[in-house]
Every structure is written in structure tokens, then in C-alpha cells.
Amino acid sequence: MATAPAGGPRTARTVLSGDDISRVTTRMAHQILEKTSGGADVILLGIPTRGVPLARRLAARMRDVEGVDVPNGSLDPTMYRDDLRLRGVRPLEVTDLPAGGVDGRIVVLVDDVLFSGRTVRAALDALAEYGRPRAVQLAVLVDRGHRELPIRADYVGKNMPTARLESVQVRLSEIDHEPDEVRIVAEDRRAGDGDGRSPEPRAAR
Amino acid sequence: MTDWLIKGAAPLGGAPTDLRLRDGRVAEAGTNLSAAGAQVVDAAGLIALPGLVDLHTHLREPGREDAETVASGTRAAALGGFTTVYAMANTSPVADTAGVVEQVWRLGRDAGHCDVRPVGAVTVGLAGLRLAELGAMASSAAAVRVFSDDGHCVADPLLMRRALEYVKAFDGVIAQHAEEPRLTEDAQMNEGVVSARLGLPGWPAAAEEAIIARDALLAGHVGSRLHVCHVSTAGSVEIIRWAKSKGWRVTAEVTPHHLLLTDDLATSYDPVFKVNPPLRTAADVEALRAGLADGTIDCVATDHAPHASQDKETEWAVARPGMLGLQTALSVVTETMVATGRLDWAGVADRMALAPARIGGHPVPDAARGGSLAVDASASMTLFDPAARWKVDPYALASRSRNTPFAGRDLPGRVVATFLRGRPTVLDGKLA
Amino acid sequence: MKHLLSAEDLGRDEAIAILDTAEQMSLLGDRSVKKLPTLRGRTVVNLFYEDSTRTRTSFELAAKRLSADVVNFSARGSSVSKGESLxxxxxxxxxxxxxxxxxxxPASGAPHRLSSWIRGSVVNAGDGTHEHPTQALLDAFTMRRRLGRVNDLSVTIVGDVLHSRVARSNVRLLHTLGAGVTLVAPPTLLPVGVETWPAEISYDLDAVLPKSDVVMMLRVQAERMNAAFFPTEREYSRRYGLDADRMAMLPDHALVMHPGPMVRGMEIASEVADSVRSTVVEQVANGVSVRMAVLYLLLGGSPE
Structure with missing residues (x-):
């Protein structure tokens, strides 16, 4: 997904460095442990693509801090999206639920960027097909605003006010094979590479 | 009858000449002829050819007037530069009696766009069981000389022998649709690499070649005239070359589409490319061009086969085989034979006018002097612009049907005018 | 992807994307609610000019699990039998x-023709003796699940290749996916031109079996005998049928596949069809997952 910026003047600024991301992840791990009484019954489900390594990182931090083994996996909401017909077909990502399922558990959904909220809505629908969690919470690395649905995150790495035409690009070493970083790119009308999960269709060309 | 002065045409591609047509004959030939009292056609840059003769046309009337009529088919013929077409017998009713062939002949005469010479069926109803009344058709007003069950092979070897012998009495010729029926049951296209891939039942080259070999042997044995319709394979060319080397009276025709198109066009599954015999391989195309150039194949014949859209806009296997050909024939021959240097214009005149007329039993009388272009000859001719190019639009053709395999293709040459015994049937590329 | 007309049209990445998507779809089978909302409001028509309850049901189930509306339009009881044109x-x-x-x-190429007349997507569910691409995809899917890969597998396809759309699709797809294919049949049941296919040809089943990871048996219809493709059913079965003795020549891991419907006692013996090597039942289940994947990839995005 790491497309090189197409020609034309686009200004990118780094808003979280690799060290920042590491610190923020640690804090979020602490907050989850605090709010879930030590992480008992918690499972972390990453939303592909970059939510998946984030969930894995959070689980590792929670083990470092509290010594708990928090199961983690992935949940692909693609088939439940309400915007499938607005763009080309999306490849399916892996859904991999931890053994034991979701019934009665506290499921923390993990994603990199919270934008319109439509991805989370689709994830909630997908999750409901797999069982009935005791509670569902949401952890995101960046909340960039512009919500279109009544959805908010329980754990936020960084609130980051943005303009609609900007895109937020998250780079994680596991996926992107480059150093961790979050940057904001001021963009022309061509929507970004999907990282910001723009709710708008790509401009018809 | 109006006199016509054709100014500056190149007869058979030779030096520009003026031709004055009067009373159906070429009255004068020379340079700077006076235009007094004549309509003038400026033919500078145009090739003058004897009026083209098509030994193999399906006019569909009577029976399938929704696909073609004698009038619409002969309009297409005139626009394609033809002054004579031989109308195949597979109409409904079949042209197997004097009555039907005379009806077709009269329809052609009344339409007036070109001469229509009916072909008579060899067997009653094309059923391949009993000889039709060949002699009655020969003595009819239509004066039939060519007999064919085209669309069907006269498969029974004994019946074929008898037919060949019988027509000797009136110098007839049997035009055989060479297709061994057992080897082509349910066949849909050339059997080979493409048919294997497309899962379409194959029509093997051997099914054509086996019949040609058999019939050539029979014709040699009884001393009769055999004409082979729409030769499509390299092997057939070889067999015909061998038969001719024996001195047997065997002639053959090739269609324009077999000179240009190959079986890989079936990959689209569009039945506009379905024809019988089927399109073959590039090697066959090459052998057919070589055979036509060296005279092994005597002539080009269109096998113009109009089909209504409901018979073509279907699944491949359901579609009827056949292609339009009259209006594209000269352009395709120009592309495949002239532009490639295999035939000059005199060669084209021979393969598309003189030879088919001779085989058909109504030879151009002054053939030895270059067809209809000499003084005192019958003034049937075609003026052709070899420098023009045109894109084939099925909806712009005169046929009632649209099934041209050349749709959208850019082809060389254009028929500017056609004269039938001194009277224009086409002027400026339009019906006169 | 706009249509699925033949396996020949599929590139390697495209084919693998279908198999990967099918893998995700197959997880649905483990859930209590076997339904996804993905194709809500879309209409899929099953237009069947040949009776094939098995394939039709598989497509129907696939479409319904994706919440599409399904209309079954079969030759029987419709205007088809009254001669309406395709x-x-x-x-x-x-x-x-x-x-x-x-x-x-029943006519080869009918899906190609159809795709030139309508704006929607066309899926070839078997055309004449041409192709049956979803069957090949589900066969490859089954091989990948059982053996972990398709690349480098030796796959032997036995029987009436000439009239088999399954064979044509499998040869193309397996080649695209890197498998080596050997066709075994009496020479009368191989098409002229088969030598240009990306496959080895053999007339000797016994020589090929020990080197096969997968052996796929094709149905042989008895009426072929009447057209002189082979002398008798008994002779065919002896030379080209898969019985227990022949099965024993296969490597331990090898699979026996059959696209169905089987003619037991002709090309395949009952004890082979029912053995643990046989994937016949699995192939049916995998068919639904693969067809869901195809429908999703054709209809899951914007119409353009």
C-alpha cells in the first residue's frame, strides 16, 4: 500500500516518530490494563492491514507490563462495508479469531486511524456474526476527526486535527518495511492510498 | 441506347485509353476520342477490367427472401464489379427443375443489375439420392451448364460418377462441395490447434481432400469436367495440381475469405466467422494464394452466403455457416494477390472474369483479346480505383444481410463503375 | 475482473487472489450464521440450458450466502424450450x-456471446466442450488445501479429454499455477492439436501413476462407445479405469479427484471413489467457497 507520492507538490510532515509511536503504544497498553482490571478476558482484534501489528504490539506490551497473555487476532470487516459499490473490488484480508472465540470476552478492536467511523461500524457488524462479546472497545493510534457515525475510541494514541483533503499515513515496520512513522500529507483531490480510509469514493477519472 | 465514353482508363492496368461504348459493344478504343454525343466517365487512374463473373453466389430467392433476394443480391454484385453471377441451387424450393431455374433466371433478367445464371441441383432436393433432371435444366431458358448440390457433398461415389458422365451430353460441369459427411458430423470449424482449445468439433482438412481426390479420379476415368468449389486447404491444392498434371479436366475456385482469414478468428466465438468449408490456418492461406497465382486454382468465387441476423446472432454451434462476399471480393483479391505481387491486373481479369466464365460454360467470346475490352467486344466491364481505401460497414452494403467477416476492416480499392453490355449498372460507386 | 469466461483468461495473480478469497469464504462454513451481507440488493441469475443440479445448487448457495437475490432460469419450464434465442x-x-x-x-462459447450482449457480469458454469473454470478453481483449491500447494505438483488427468470442459480448464489453470499436467487417454479421446497444450501426453496409465501427486478421473459416457472412440466399456475400464490395484501404485500422499458425476465401475471403482484419498465430497463443499469468491470479486466493487 506504500505508494510513492505521485509527482506534483505534496508537503508531508511527520507527526509521530518511531519513538513517539513506541511511547504511545506503551501508554495505550497501560490504559487498557487499567480499564479492564488487568486485562482479564480481553482479546485484541486488529483491523487489517495495520491494526493487526498494532494489536500484536499492544499484546506484547501488556505482557511486559502485567505478565498477562492477551490473545490477539484479526478481523476483516470488508464484507460488511457499506461503501463496497463506490470503488473497485477490495481484496479480502485475513480474519483470524483466537481459539475460544469472542463470546463473553472484552473485545478491543485495534486500528491505526479513526476517520469516518465506517470501518469500525463494519467491524462491529462482522464481530456480531462471530458471537456475543461482553463488551467491545476501540483502540486507535490516531484519531483524525471528521466522524460520520456516532462512534468514538476508548483508547487514542494521538488526537490529530486534520483537513479533509489531507491524508494521514501510518508506516509500521512489519507491514511497510520502513521505519515506524505517522505523517500528514497535504493532498490534491486524488484521495490517498487508503491509509486515511477516506469515506469518499476515489475521484472518478 | 446512350453512347458512353470512358476517358483514360487503364485496360488491365496498361496504358490509359479511351473506350467508346455503343449498342452494347466497344465501338472504338484509342486516345483522345471525341466525346461528341456520348456521356463521359472520367476514368483517369482507374483500372478497366472485364465485368467480373462469380461462379458461386447464394441469392436465397426463392425461399429466404428475408436474407437476400435476386434483386438485392445482384445489386451487391454490380456494386462489387460483377456482371454475371451463378446462383446456387440450395433455395427453397431447391433449383432442381427447369421451372425453378427459369424463375431465378427471369428474376435476374427483370432486376437488370447483372446476368444471373442459375446453377442446377445435381440430385433431387439436394438429398444425394437421385439425379435431378439435369438435361431439362440444360435445355431450359436458363441454359444451365453448372450443376451443384453446394451446401451438401454428392457423397455417394457412384452417383457422383453418373452425374459427371451424364452432363457430358451438354458440356455441363459438376461443381462439387467437397466434404466427406461422416468425417464432418457436427463439425464447427477447422480441426486443429484452435478447435482443440475452443472445444468446437473439428472439420478436418482430410474430409475435403479425400473427396477431391476421389472425384478427380472419377473425372479422369470418365473424361468429364469436375469443378471443385471453395478449395480451402493446402492439401487440396496439391491434389488438384496433381490431377491437372494428369491432363484431367479439373478446375477449382477459392473464396476471397479463404485467401485472407484464418481459423483463429473463431476465438471470438462470433459466428460471423463461421463458414463451410471453415477458415483454415495461415499455411493453408499461403498455399491457396500460391495455387491461385500459378493457375492450379483457376478462379476466385465469392460463395456469397447471406444470412438473416437471427441465424448469426446466436451461439456458434447454432449459427448458419456463410459470409457475404460480392462487394468485398475485388478489394480482398487486391489486398491478397495484387498488393503482394502475386497477380497483375491481367491475372485478376483472368481469375475473376475470364476463367469463371469459361468454367461456367458461357465464355467471354473475345477472351483471347483481353476480355471485354477490345473493339467489337461486348461492353461489360468494371472500372476500379486501386488507390482508394475503404472501411467495410455492414450496414452500408447492398445485401439484405449483414454477415460480412470484414466488418471494420480497411480494404484497398473501390469499384467506381460497372457496365453491363454498354449500360452502366454502377456509376460513381452507386447504383446507376 | 468483469467476467469469468475461461480459466485461460486468468493470470497467476488473479487465480491466486480467487483461491485466497475462497479461503476466507470457507471460514463462513464454520459459523452458525452462514451469511454475509456483501451482495445485498444484487441479483444473480442462474441460466441453465443443461440439467446440472449440482453446479446450479452450488452457485445458488454461494450467491445466497453473500445475500444476493437469486433467480433460477432453467431450460425446462421456460421460454427456452419454446425456442427463444439466447x-x-x-x-x-x-x-x-x-x-x-x-x-x-451445451454450446461452446455461449458465455462469450452472452457477454457481448449484456452489461452485467457473466460467469461460465460450463459451456459445451470448452471450459468450466469454477470447477478448475475448486479443484486447485482442493489440491492446495490437501497438499499445501499447487506449484510443482504432478497432476494426471485421465479419460475423455476430447469432450471434457473440465480437462480444458484444469490444464490451463494448473499450468498457470505452476503444476505439471499429464493427460492420459486413448488417442481417440484426445483432440487433434493437443500437442500444443501445456501438458504431457501418455497412453499408459500404469507408467504415470507412481509419479502422480494427484490423479483426476474424468467421466466417460457410454455413448462414446457407439461412436467408436473405444471398442467396449470393459476394454476402456481395463486400460484407463482406476481400480484398487492401480490406486495402490500411487504415492501415499496422492489424491484421487473426480469432478462428478461418477460412473462407478467405468472410469472409477467404488472402493477408490470411497477411499480416504478421494476428495469427491470435499470438492463439492469447496465449490461453494470458490464460487462465493468469484461472485464477490465480480460483483463486490463498483459496477465500472
Whole structure:
């Protein structure tokens, strides 16, 4: 997904460095442990693509801090999206639920960027097909605003006010094979590479 | 009858000449002829050819007037530069009696766009069981000389022998649709690499070649005239070359589409490319061009086969085989034979006018002097612009049907005018 | 991807994307609610000119699990039997608002023709003796699940290759996916031109079996005997049928596949069909997952 910026003047600024991301992840791990009484019954489900390594990182931090083994996996909401017909077909990502399922558990959904909220809505629908969690919470690395649905995150790495035409690009070493970083790119009308999960269709060309 | 002065045409591609047509004959030939009292056609840059003769046309009337009529088919013929077409017998009713062939002949005469010479069926109803009344058709007003069950092979070897012998009495010729029926049951296209891939039942080259070999042997044995319709394979060319080397009276025709198109066009599954015999391989195309150039194949014949859209806009296997050909024939021959240097214009005149007329039993009388272009000859001719190019639009053709395999293709040459015994049937590329 | 007309059209990445998507779809089978909302409001027409309850049901189930509306339009009991042309039928279906037509037809190339007449997607569910691409995809899917890969497998396809759309699709797809294919049949049941296919040819089943990771048996219809493709059923079965003795020549891991319906005692012995090597039942289940993947990839995005 790491497309090189197409020609034309686009200004990118780094808003979280690799060290920042590491610190923020640690804090979020602490907050989850605090709010879930030590992480008992918690499972972390990453939303592909970059939510998946984030969930894995959070689980590792929670083990470092509290010594708990928090199961983690992935949940692909693609088939439940309400915007499938607005763009080309999306490849399916892996859904991999931890053994034991979701019934009665506290499921923390993990994603990199919270934008319109439509991805989370689709994830909630997908999750409901797999069982009935005791509670569902949401952890995101960046909340960039512009919500279109009544959805908010329980754990936020960084609130980051943005303009609609900007895109937020998250780079994680596991996926992107480059150093961790979050940057904001001021963009022309061509929507970004999907990282910001723009709710708008790509401009018809 | 109006006199016509054709100014500056190149007869058979030779030096520009003026031709004055009067009373159906070429009255004068020379340079700077006076235009007094004549309509003038400026033919500078145009090739003058004897009026083209098509030994193999399906006019569909009577029976399938929704696909073609004698009038619409002969309009297409005139626009394609033809002054004579031989109308195949597979109409409904079949042209197997004097009555039907005379009806077709009269329809052609009344339409007036070109001469229509009916072909008579060899067997009653094309059923391949009993000889039709060949002699009655020969003595009819239509004066039939060519007999064919085209669309069907006269498969029974004994019946074929008898037919060949019988027509000797009136110098007839049997035009055989060479297709061994057992080897082509349910066949849909050339059997080979493409048919294997497309899962379409194959029509093997051997099914054509086996019949040609058999019939050539029979014709040699009884001393009769055999004409082979729409030769499509390299092997057939070889067999015909061998038969001719024996001195047997065997002639053959090739269609324009077999000179240009190959079986890989079936990959689209569009039945506009379905024809019988089927399109073959590039090697066959090459052998057919070589055979036509060296005279092994005597002539080009269109096998113009109009089909209504409901018979073509279907699944491949359901579609009827056949292609339009009259209006594209000269352009395709120009592309495949002239532009490639295999035939000059005199060669084209021979393969598309003189030879088919001779085989058909109504030879151009002054053939030895270059067809209809000499003084005192019958003034049937075609003026052709070899420098023009045109894109084939099925909806712009005169046929009632649209099934041209050349749709959208850019082809060389254009028929500017056609004269039938001194009277224009086409002027400026339009019906006169 | 706009249509699925033949396996020949599929590139390697495209084919693998279908198999990967099918893998995700297959997880649905483990859930209590076997339904996804993905194709809500879309209409899939099953246009079947040949009886094939098995394939039709598989497509129907696949479409319904994706919440599409399904219309079954079969030759029997419709205007097809009254002689309506395929083109007119296609235009009628389009006017009714179909988004995709799944077509089974006895004429090779009918799906190609259909795709030139309608705007929606066309899925070839078997055309004449041409192709049956979803069957090949589900066969590859089954191989990948059982053996972990398709690349480098030795796959032997035995029987009436000449008349088999399954064989044509499998040869192309397996080649694309890197498998080595050997065709074994009496020479009368191999098409002229088969030597240009990306496959080895053999007339000796016993020589090929020990080197095969997968052996796929094709149905042989008894009526071929009457057309002199082989002398007797008994002779065919002895030379080209898979019985227990022949099965014993296969490597331990090798699979026995059959696209169905089987003719037990002709090309395959009952004890082979029912053995643990046989994937016949699995192939049916995998068929639904693969067809879901195909429908999703054709209809899951914007119509353009």
C-alpha cells in the first residue's frame, strides 16, 4: 500500500516518530490494563492491514507490563462495508479469531486511524456474526476527526486535527518495511492510498 | 441506347485509353476520342477490367427472401464489379427443375443489375439420392451448364460418377462441395490447434481432400469436367495440381475469405466467422494464394452466403455457416494477390472474369483479346480505383444481410463503375 | 475482473487472489450464521440450458450466502424450450435487472456471446466442450488445501479429454499455477492439436501413476462407445479405469479427484471413489467457497 507520492507538490510532515509511536503504544497498553482490571478476558482484534501489528504490539506490551497473555487476532470487516459499490473490488484480508472465540470476552478492536467511523461500524457488524462479546472497545493510534457515525475510541494514541483533503499515513515496520512513522500529507483531490480510509469514493477519472 | 465514353482508363492496368461504348459493344478504343454525343466517365487512374463473373453466389430467392433476394443480391454484385453471377441451387424450393431455374433466371433478367445464371441441383432436393433432371435444366431458358448440390457433398461415389458422365451430353460441369459427411458430423470449424482449445468439433482438412481426390479420379476415368468449389486447404491444392498434371479436366475456385482469414478468428466465438468449408490456418492461406497465382486454382468465387441476423446472432454451434462476399471480393483479391505481387491486373481479369466464365460454360467470346475490352467486344466491364481505401460497414452494403467477416476492416480499392453490355449498372460507386 | 469466461483468461495473480478469497469464504462454513451481507440488493441469475443440479445448487448457495437475490432460469419450464434465442433471453434478463448471469450451456462459447450482449457480469458454469473454470478453481483449491500447494505438483488427468470442459480448464489453470499436467487417454479421446497444450501426453496409465501427486478421473459416457472412440466399456475400464490395484501404485500422499458425476465401475471403482484419498465430497463443499469468491470479486466493487 506504500505508494510513492505521485509527482506534483505534496508537503508531508511527520507527526509521530518511531519513538513517539513506541511511547504511545506503551501508554495505550497501560490504559487498557487499567480499564479492564488487568486485562482479564480481553482479546485484541486488529483491523487489517495495520491494526493487526498494532494489536500484536499492544499484546506484547501488556505482557511486559502485567505478565498477562492477551490473545490477539484479526478481523476483516470488508464484507460488511457499506461503501463496497463506490470503488473497485477490495481484496479480502485475513480474519483470524483466537481459539475460544469472542463470546463473553472484552473485545478491543485495534486500528491505526479513526476517520469516518465506517470501518469500525463494519467491524462491529462482522464481530456480531462471530458471537456475543461482553463488551467491545476501540483502540486507535490516531484519531483524525471528521466522524460520520456516532462512534468514538476508548483508547487514542494521538488526537490529530486534520483537513479533509489531507491524508494521514501510518508506516509500521512489519507491514511497510520502513521505519515506524505517522505523517500528514497535504493532498490534491486524488484521495490517498487508503491509509486515511477516506469515506469518499476515489475521484472518478 | 446512350453512347458512353470512358476517358483514360487503364485496360488491365496498361496504358490509359479511351473506350467508346455503343449498342452494347466497344465501338472504338484509342486516345483522345471525341466525346461528341456520348456521356463521359472520367476514368483517369482507374483500372478497366472485364465485368467480373462469380461462379458461386447464394441469392436465397426463392425461399429466404428475408436474407437476400435476386434483386438485392445482384445489386451487391454490380456494386462489387460483377456482371454475371451463378446462383446456387440450395433455395427453397431447391433449383432442381427447369421451372425453378427459369424463375431465378427471369428474376435476374427483370432486376437488370447483372446476368444471373442459375446453377442446377445435381440430385433431387439436394438429398444425394437421385439425379435431378439435369438435361431439362440444360435445355431450359436458363441454359444451365453448372450443376451443384453446394451446401451438401454428392457423397455417394457412384452417383457422383453418373452425374459427371451424364452432363457430358451438354458440356455441363459438376461443381462439387467437397466434404466427406461422416468425417464432418457436427463439425464447427477447422480441426486443429484452435478447435482443440475452443472445444468446437473439428472439420478436418482430410474430409475435403479425400473427396477431391476421389472425384478427380472419377473425372479422369470418365473424361468429364469436375469443378471443385471453395478449395480451402493446402492439401487440396496439391491434389488438384496433381490431377491437372494428369491432363484431367479439373478446375477449382477459392473464396476471397479463404485467401485472407484464418481459423483463429473463431476465438471470438462470433459466428460471423463461421463458414463451410471453415477458415483454415495461415499455411493453408499461403498455399491457396500460391495455387491461385500459378493457375492450379483457376478462379476466385465469392460463395456469397447471406444470412438473416437471427441465424448469426446466436451461439456458434447454432449459427448458419456463410459470409457475404460480392462487394468485398475485388478489394480482398487486391489486398491478397495484387498488393503482394502475386497477380497483375491481367491475372485478376483472368481469375475473376475470364476463367469463371469459361468454367461456367458461357465464355467471354473475345477472351483471347483481353476480355471485354477490345473493339467489337461486348461492353461489360468494371472500372476500379486501386488507390482508394475503404472501411467495410455492414450496414452500408447492398445485401439484405449483414454477415460480412470484414466488418471494420480497411480494404484497398473501390469499384467506381460497372457496365453491363454498354449500360452502366454502377456509376460513381452507386447504383446507376 | 468483469467476467469469468475461461480459466485461460486468468493470470497467476488473479487465480491466486480467487483461491485466497475462497479461503476466507470457507471460514463462513464454520459459523452458525452462514451469511454475509456483501451482495445485498444484487441479483444473480442462474441460466441453465443443461440439467446440472449440482453446479446450479452450488452457485445458488454461494450467491445466497453473500445475500444476493437469486433467480433460477432453467431450460425446462421456460421460454427456452419454446425456442427463444439466447440473445433475446439475455436482453430479457438484463431488463429484469440482473447484475450477473451464471450460464451453463451445451454450446461452446455461449458465455462469450452472452457477454457481448449484456452489461452485467457473466460467469461460465460450463459451456459445451470448452471450459468450466469454477470447477478448475475448486479443484486447485482442493489440491492446495490437501497438499499445501499447487506449484510443482504432478497432476494426471485421465479419460475423455476430447469432450471434457473440465480437462480444458484444469490444464490451463494448473499450468498457470505452476503444476505439471499429464493427460492420459486413448488417442481417440484426445483432440487433434493437443500437442500444443501445456501438458504431457501418455497412453499408459500404469507408467504415470507412481509419479502422480494427484490423479483426476474424468467421466466417460457410454455413448462414446457407439461412436467408436473405444471398442467396449470393459476394454476402456481395463486400460484407463482406476481400480484398487492401480490406486495402490500411487504415492501415499496422492489424491484421487473426480469432478462428478461418477460412473462407478467405468472410469472409477467404488472402493477408490470411497477411499480416504478421494476428495469427491470435499470438492463439492469447496465449490461453494470458490464460487462465493468469484461472485464477490465480480460483483463486490463498483459496477465500472
Amino acid at each position: 440473445k433475446d433471453t439475455a436482453l430479457t434478463l438484463e431488463a429484469m435487472g440482473s447484475d450477473a448471469v451464471v450460464i451453463r450451456h
